[in-house]
Amino acid sequence: PLSRAKKHLSLIPLFVFIGAGGTGAAQFVLHLASFNPDVSWDRKNPEPWNKWGPNDQYKFYSMNVDYSKLKKEGPDI
Numbered sequence: 001p002l003s004r005a006k007k008h009l010s011l012i013p014l015f016v017f018i019g020a021g022g023t024g025a026a027q028f029v030l031h032l033a034s035f036n037p038d039v040s041w042d043r044k045n046p047e048p049w050n051k052w053g054p055n056d057q058y059k060f061y062s063m064n065v066d067y068s069k070l071k072k073e074g075p076d077i
Contacts, residue, residue, distance in 0.1 A: 005012060033039055040046055 005015075038049065047049070059074075
């Protein structure tokens with residue numbers, strides 16, 4: 001493959017961007033699987049979203065949301 005890449009140098013950026021996109025997609029899925037409160041890997045606590053408070057940020061990216069000013073709306077369980 002290296003000799004073929006030397007013949008067609010214009011394909012190298014294509015492989016770099018496809019590889020970076022695949023790596024980024026895999027990292028995002030792993031992030032969602034490990035830090036999203038909707039996904040439960042804990043068999044002892046099947047409802048982990050009850051541990052999260054209104055001030056906890058669990059989204060990957062949130063625009064213009066100040067989590068420190070939010071108040072809990074539901075009852076404590």
